Amino acid sequence: MEETRKIRVLAAKPGLDGHDRGIKVVATALMEAGMEVIYTGIRQTPQQIVEAAIQEDVDVIGLSILSGAHDYHFPKVMELLKERGITDILVIGGGIIPEEDIPALKASGIKEIFGPGTSTKDIVKFIQENVKPKG
Amino acid sequence: MAHFDPSELKEAYNAWERSVEKSLNKAPERKPEFVNTSGIPIKRLYTPLDIHEISYQEEIGFPGNYPFTRGIQPTMYRGRFWTMRQYAGFGTAEESNKRYHYLLEQGQTGLSVAFDLPTQIGYDSDHEMAIGEVGKVGVAIDSLKDMEILFEGIPLGQVSTSMTINAPAGILLAMYMAVAEKQGVPFSELRGTIQNDILKEYTSRGTYIFPPGPSMRIVTDIFAFCSKNLPQWNTISISGYHIREAGSTAVQEVAFTLANGIAYVEAAINAGLDVDEFGPRLSFFFNSHLDFLEEIAKFRAARRLWAKIMKERFGAKNPRSMMVRFHTQTAGCTLTAQQPQNNIIRVAFQALAAVLGGTQSLHTNSMDEALCLPSEEAVQIALRTQQLIAYETNVSDTVDPLGGSYYIESLTNQIVQRAEEYIKKIDEMGGAVKAIEKGFIQREIQDSAYRYQKEIEEGQRVVVGVNRFKVEETIKSKILRVDPKVREVQIQRLRELKKERDNSRVKSALDRLGKAAEGKENLMPFIFEAVKAYATLGEICDVLRSVFGEYQPAVTIGR
Numbered sequence: 001m002e003e004t005r006k007i008r009v010l011a012a013k014p015g016l017d018g019h020d021r022g023i024k025v026v027a028t029a030l031m032e033a034g035m036e037v038i039y040t041g042i043r044q045t046p047q048q049i050v051e052a053a054i055q056e057d058v059d060v061i062g063l064s065i066l067s068g069a070h071d072y073h074f075p076k077v078m079e080l081l082k083e084r085g086i087t088d089i090l091v092i093g094g095g096i097i098p099e100e101d102i103p104a105l106k107a108s109g110i111k112e113i114f115g116p117g118t119s120t121k122d123i124v125k126f127i128q129e130n131v132k133p134k135g
Numbered sequence: 136m137a138h139f140d141p142s143e144l145k146e147a148y149n150a151w152e153r154s155v156e157k158s159l160n161k162a163p164e165r166k167p168e169f170v171n172t173s174g175i176p177i178k179r180l181y182t183p184l185d186i187h188e189i190s191y192q193e194e195i196g197f198p199g200n201y202p203f204t205r206g207i208q209p210t211m212y213r214g215r216f217w218t219m220r221q222y223a224g225f226g227t228a229e230e231s232n233k234r235y236h237y238l239l240e241q242g243q244t245g246l247s248v249a250f251d252l253p254t255q256i257g258y259d260s261d262h263e264m265a266i267g268e269v270g271k272v273g274v275a276i277d278s279l280k281d282m283e284i285l286f287e288g289i290p291l292g293q294v295s296t297s298m299t300i301n302a303p304a305g306i307l308l309a310m311y312m313a314v315a316e317k318q319g320v321p322f323s324e325l326r327g328t329i330q331n332d333i334l335k336e337y338t339s340r341g342t343y344i345f346p347p348g349p350s351m352r353i354v355t356d357i358f359a360f361c362s363k364n365l366p367q368w369n370t371i372s373i374s375g376y377h378i379r380e381a382g383s384t385a386v387q388e389v390a391f392t393l394a395n396g397i398a399y400v401e402a403a404i405n406a407g408l409d410v411d412e413f414g415p416r417l418s419f420f421f422n423s424h425l426d427f428l429e430e431i432a433k434f435r436a437a438r439r440l441w442a443k444i445m446k447e448r449f450g451a452k453n454p455r456s457m458m459v460r461f462h463t464q465t466a467g468c469t470l471t472a473q474q475p476q477n478n479i480i481r482v483a484f485q486a487l488a489a490v491l492g493g494t495q496s497l498h499t500n501s502m503d504e505a506l507c508l509p510s511e512e513a514v515q516i517a518l519r520t521q522q523l524i525a526y527e528t529n530v531s532d533t534v535d536p537l538g539g540s541y542y543i544e545s546l547t548n549q550i551v552q553r554a555e556e557y558i559k560k561i562d563e564m565g566g567a568v569k570a571i572e573k574g575f576i577q578r579e580i581q582d583s584a585y586r587y588q589k590e591i592e593e594g595q596r597v598v599v600g601v602n603r604f605k606v607e608e609t610i611k612s613k614i615l616r617v618d619p620k621v622r623e624v625q626i627q628r629l630r631e632l633k634k635e636r637d638n639s640r641v642k643s644a645l646d647r648l649g650k651a652a653e654g655k656e657n658l659m660p661f662i663f664e665a666v667k668a669y670a671t672l673g674e675i676c677d678v679l680r681s682v683f684g685e686y687q688p689a690v691t692i693g694r
Contacts, residue, residue: 016252016268018341021381021468024581025588041688042341043256045264067252068508068617072267098507099610116472116505117601119592 007035007131009060012049013042014077017067022094026062029120035060035127046076053081053089059131062123063093063110070097075108082109088132094118141187148182155179171429172587173386175549181541189544194439198534200454202442204435204547205535206493207458212531217489218496219521220297220462224249224274225508226617227624228284231274235289237511241518245496246327247297248285249273250307255342257303257676260625270621272508273299277629278671282310283317292320296327297372297462297496302344304331305357305659306675309666312365328369328418328462331357334395334567335374337686338576339381344676347568349683353658354399355406358413360659369418371399372462375437379422380468382584385433386550388422390557391567391576393441397558398567400449410449414456423485423492424466429550430485432543434461434492435535436550463489464498470505472610474600478502483520490524491537497521508615574689629671636669644668645678652682 011027013020020042027037038056040049053061063074074093081089093105094114102113112126169177178185189195196202199209208214221238223246224231235246250273253265259277260269269275276282291314300307308329315325333350336343343350354371361370375383375392383391396417403413421437423430442457451457465485470478479502486499499517501509509517530536537543564570571577590596597603644665651661665675 016256016264016342017272018336018339019380020341021584025382025585028581028585029588043264067268068271069267071619076267096505096507116470117598119602120588121592 005133007060007127008056008058009035009037009062009127010040010049010053010056010058011037011062011064012040012044012052013064014044014046014049014073015065015067015069016043017065017069018042019066019095020064022066023062023064026064026094026120026123030062030124030127033124035124046073046080049077050080050084050086054084054086058089059133060090060092060127063091065093065095065097068096070095070105071101074105074110078109090127090131092123092126094123139183139187141184144182144184148184152179171385172424172426173384173429173550173553175386175429175546175553181545183541185541185545186548189548194548195538195544201446201457202439203458204439205538207438207460207495209534211493211534212490212525213534216525216531217494217521218245218295219243219518219525220245220247220496220498221514221518222247222249222297222299222464222498223514224251225272225615226270226274226621228274228276228281232285232287232289234511235285238514238518239289239294241515242522243518245295245297246289247498248299250298250300251275252342254307254672255300255302257344257672257680259629259671259673260622261629262673265622269625270617275621275625276307276310276672277625278632278669279310279313279666280628280632280669281625282307282314286311286314290320291315291318292324294326297330298327299330301330301333301336301340301342302350303672303676304329305353305662306666306672308357308365308368309659309663312663313667322364323366325365326367328372329357330374330420331371332374332395332420334398334571335377335392337571337688338391338580339377340374343686343688345679345683346686347572349652349679350686351398351402351568352406355403355408356657356659358399358403358416359406359408360657361416362408362412366416368416369460370413370416372418372420373399374420376420376422376464378580379424379466381580382468382587383580384583385424385426385429386553387557387579387583389433389437389440389550390554390561391580392419392421393437393444393554394558394561394567394570394576396441397444397448400445401566404449410445410451411453411456414445414449414451415453415458417456418495419459419461421461421463421489421494422466423463423489423494425469425481425485427484427488428537428543429546430488431492431537432546432550434463434489434494435538435543435547436554437461438493439547440551440554460495462496462498463492463494465489465500467500467504470500470502471598471601472505474606474608475502475506475610477600478505479516479520482517483524486520487524487528487530490530491535493535506610508617510615572689632669632671640668641665641670641674645670645674648675649678649682652679 198206375388445451445457501513648661
């Protein structure tokens with residue numbers, strides 16, 4: 001029997017902020033939950049992130065920003081994915097993101113935003129329930 | 136203390152322990168073992184037995200005297216309170232200038248400038264990488280022109296200014312000097328600090344530009360330049376703050392900070408500087424976290440350990456070279472988005488620990504910082520917290536009031552010992568730069584961060600309002616929003632600047648800087664000339680990038 005493919009996640013930090021504690025903790029938790037995680041490192045442009053997502057053939061992109069630049073970078077990633085005709089990647093985000101910004105981010109196609117205090121278990125669960133299995 | 140017989144006390148202590156153990160069946164303790172964040176086991180009780188082997192004169196001493204465990208000044212806050220210094224800056228130079236005037240009117244006693252990320256990473260606001268980031272986490276500074284606006288109406292001879300700037304620290308310092316020159320303030324009167332601590336950027340904060348080699352040269356160039364020209368300026372703020380925020384323990388914070396400090400001192404000595412020439416201008420920056428007594432002991436331990444390093448390892452003679460003068464900020468990572476008003480209380484305890492630990496200046500976080508940039512109201516409460524500690528609690532009326540506590544002294548000792556073990560390990564790797572290149576420090580921090588998060592998720596570590604004592608709430612706060620037009624304003628100003636300035640003067644200043652960078656001369660005079668010609672921050676950094684190259688981090692996750 002064919003082994004089921006592990007969920008592949010791109011953990012990405014768009015923008016210029018260097019706060020990578022959160023994304024590294026989440027990445028480690030996802031790995032421990034049996035997912036394959038590729039971490040981009042900091043200071044990635046939306047173009048680089050989308051490129052990496054395609055190259056690595058991921059099922060999920062997890063974006064993290066703590067500088068307040070989510071309002072530009074998150075929708076930009078979604079726009080570029082759309083341009084490339086990619087609709088089957090689950091995109092989630094986290095960081096210091098004011099409540100009132102969330103509706104606009106979700107409207108752009110981000111499935112969920114996880115703020116401070118989120119348990120990594122909730123993120124694992126969300127991914128498992130919402131990921132679209134690939135071919 | 137009256138004389139005591141250790142063996143007699145030991146016997147009495149053992150008898151007491153035995154009687155307690157017996158009662159534990161009926162009245163068990165909350166946990167099978169108590170351990171602090173650094174992994175140091177905490178005993179049920181501390182007695183003179185825990186400290187009788189500590190030599191008061193050698194290890195603790197008097198405030199103002201080596202090894203400065205009790206504080207760096209003889210009278211500490213009986214003379215003057217710590218400097219209340221709130222980190223602030225956002226949007227344009229005009230907006231930040233207004234906030235500084237407001238803070239000074241509210242009784243703040245020093246300025247602390249937050250720069251936006253493009254500025255910190257050496258990009259002008261019109262750079263592609265700056266999109267979405269201009270003015271967000273601090274003020275956007277592209278040229279001397281912005282700096283002139285930032286300090287409009289603030290007499291630089293009368294305030295002390297701290298600037299959180301690292302890779303381009305020399306450029307921002309040069310801009311500050313140029314503003315002072317225009318105000319007619321002699322450089323010798325300038326007081327303040329540039330963070331200039333590039334090593335922790337590689338491990339914890341992320342705003343590096345150049346590789347470690349040339350970065351260390353810039354740092355030592357600044358040391359040398361300031362020792363001749365800006366005698367009151369703190370040339371570096373060797374920072375544990377961000378190491379802790381990235382997830383380290385208290386012991387790791389002390390160890391990695393001082394290991395970085397050792398690397399700077401070695402680099403400066405290798406560059407031909409005398410340790411007592413630059414040593415007195417080194418300053419430090421620590422975090423004040425949740426574990427109240429551990430934090431107090433941590434500050435005391437850092438003072439003792441650094442004093443010994445400077446004296447014994449580097450042969451410093453001037454006591455000022457041995458003093459840890461430090462700024463403290465309360466721990467941003469402990470703030471919760473849930474029930475944000477609880478953060479006021481967290482900050483108050485952390486601030487109190489910093490004061491009991493003998494800080495020279497303090498930033499108290501605002502309660503809304505887990506949600507957004509701090510609002511004016513939240514900043515005011517944060518500043519009032521410090522004023523309350525200073526004026527109402529009277530904890531500052533005697534020096535180091537917790538000194539002599541069996542527990543605090545014992546813990547101070549243990550933190551020193553454990554930090555020394557780390558430093559020894561880092562020495563064996565070839566020093567902090569090598570340990571960073573190997574990813575050792577990064578991995579140690581990550582492991583601690585992950586452990587901390589697991590403890591929260593497994594309920595071993597309680598975060599009030601997050602994993603216990605939760606309420607249903609919709610989180611709303613008065614949000615400070617940065618006008619997205621800031622970038623346009625900055626781009627327009629850059630355009631005008633490039634039209635108005637003497638571009639041939641800019642070009643020749645940048646050419647000279649490039650040549651100096653290729654050679655061995657001190658870069659600061661060349662940067663100063665370029666800044667005064669209104670070369671932009673991005674232009675100056677581009678020249679240095681072309682000579683020095685850019686740092687390529689090794690990405691480390693997993694275990």
